[in-house]
Amino acid sequence: MTTINREHLGNLIAQEEARFLTLHPKSGELFQKAKEVMPGGVPMSWMAKWPGAYPIFVDSAQGARFTDVDGHEYVDLCLGDTGSMTGHSPKATVEAINSQLKRGLTAMLPTEDAVIVASELARRFGLPLWQFTVTATDANRHVIRYSRLITERSKIIVIDKCYHGSVDETFATLDDAGNTIKRPGNLGAPVDLAETTRVVEFNNLAAMEAALAHGDVAAILMEPAMTNIGIVLPDDGYLKGVGELAKKYGTIWIIDETHTISVGPGGMTALYGLQPDVLTIGKAIAGGIPTGTFGMTQEVAARIKAKVERELIDTGGIGSTLAGNALSLAAMRATLTQVLTDEAFARMVKLGSLWCDGVDAAIKEFDLPWSCSRLGARGEYLFQPTAPKTGREAADAGDFELEQYVHLRLLNDGFLITPFHNMALVSPDTTESDITAHTAAFRAMCADLVSA
Ligand SMILES: Cc1ncc(COP(=O)(O)O)c(C=O)c1O
Structure with a gap:
């Protein structure tokens, strides 16, 4: 060569x-x-x-x-590293944005578009219930919190060399002895990464099971194919195997489809018939307007509901003022129904x-x-x-x-x-x-x- x-x-x-x-x-x-x-x-x-x-x-x-x-x-x-996967300024999205610009941008109240977008996401990804955030990073941060809440466990599993946005728990890697350590470049890490995170290699079900067997893992957060260190594709049966292990150990399985939606309208989740407990996505789905979203099963939603007090719902570390704003939902509706068809x-x-x-x-x-x-x-x-x-x-x-x-x-x-x-x-x-x-x-x- x-x-x-x-x-x-x-x-x-x-x-x-x-x-x-x-x-x-x-x-x-x-x-x-x-x-x-x-x-x-x-x-x-x-x-x-x-x-x-x-x-x-x-x-x-x-x-x-x-x-x-x-x-x-x-x-x-490059397309804004997926933010403009729709092509720049897609016509239908721009029309929806222009129309919404005259009708109010954010009111911290729902609009009809939210119902339509959530229904379309449910159709694509198979998860029935959806929430909106400002970025994919936020979606990942929020679902980690919810997973800790409902499982009453402290750790999450991530894949070595993953990227899921600026989420503290994910900037970990494996040292040569297989210990979880801070990833090089991780700035101002709030705590020792071994406290929050277990790192495992992609395509290694035995390592995944060993990490889960400690019984302290709230969630596995992963892309179904790695896309942020070069593309690494899953071996046959790997993803289904991860899903089965998550079930066996009572751990929430979170799939991040932010980049892997490139395979089709329902990402790898739909293509491979996967059944995660939670799914996160952002970037392209509003044609370049900042947004993120996460979907969950009825069971996950019920477990969250049982633990969240209405009076304290705004101080739980979930949400931000502009999440679910009218402009981003109008953009998402047009993008999902008319552009990324x-x-x-x-x-x-x-x-x-x-x-x-x-x-x-x-x-x-x-x-x-x-x-x-x-x-x-x-x-x-x-x-x-x-x-x-x-x-x-x-x-x-x-x-x-x-x-x-x-x-x-x-x-x-x-x-x-x-x-x-x-x-x-x-x-x-x-x-x-x-x-x-x-x-x-x-x-x-x-x-x-x-x-x-
Ligand atoms: C797989 C994946 N998830 C989440 C994110 C975070 O997206 P954002 O930076 O828009 O919050 C990224 C960003 O590159 C990503 O690649």
Whole structure:
């Protein structure tokens, strides 16, 4: 297999860094001003991780494309890391938002849209009862609290190298001896992570059972396929096995479908016929307006009800003032019923697969030790020749220098992929020619990489 020459890679990176500066003078000027008023020159700290000397500043975005302040148009395969999986400013969602703008944005009272959205979520995911939050992070935080409340247990299980938003309990990892410890980069952890969390490897039912057998686990929180450390797909029978173990040990099984909805309208839960106790999701479901939601079984709802006093319901650590606001529910109703439809998913999944075909073809042609994993409308390549089985294996395939090159080169060529790893996502507005253009750019990049 082809080995990448590091000196050659260094030269290629230098070329792309220079090209970036030439292409993006206006973003550079804005960045200088931005540094005076925002730490790192960015409105949110992760934005400092984009490749290049500074992030490009967006002028406008529509459908599967956006334009930067220097006038360059990009095929957007990042799509706000799923927040704009609908395509930017989808027509039906924008119409619903415009209409709601004149009818009140938030009143801390329900609107009819809440009933329609909850019914649609129940149809898609099979769970009958729903609550709304401002973000997917909040949804995960809230369901962890509820799980602790109803089970009267303290710990949660998460998968090694998972990501579920900025949820304290989840920033844990395994050390080499298999102990749960703070994940590198975890800032200001409030308590020792071993107090709140047990970490297990993905695709390992024996480890899951051993972690549950302590009898102190309130909930398992997991994505049905890992998507935040590269894509890691579940082995046959793994997810059903987790569900059975959760039942056996009286633990609440929470599935986070925030990213895995890429496989279809009801995510992997519907596709695989899974029966979690609780399901969380956010990001794309309101077309880019902040929102999150969680669904639960009748049994979970009844257990919560039995333990929550109406008089104290506003000080329980659940909810926020803008959760379930009229604007986000109007946006969700339009997005779920008119944008992220069953028909849209059929097209998106086909194009997601075409994107992976293009990547696979170049990997094969240039004999690169890489592999590409498919998750419906989403695809991702990793710098190892076989698909990973665990988060750790995917993390070990990381190559920051190569990753930075790939991202910068594609950006300079007019394609944006997610900033954190090599993931692409397709929207209902993405076209076959967008994908074939990416295939050509990816192939040319691979040819240059191996040309030393
Ligand atoms: C699987 C998953 N769950 C939850 C979240 C949190 O979403 P948000 O940052 O919008 O709260 C993320 C964010 O990337 C995610 O990937």
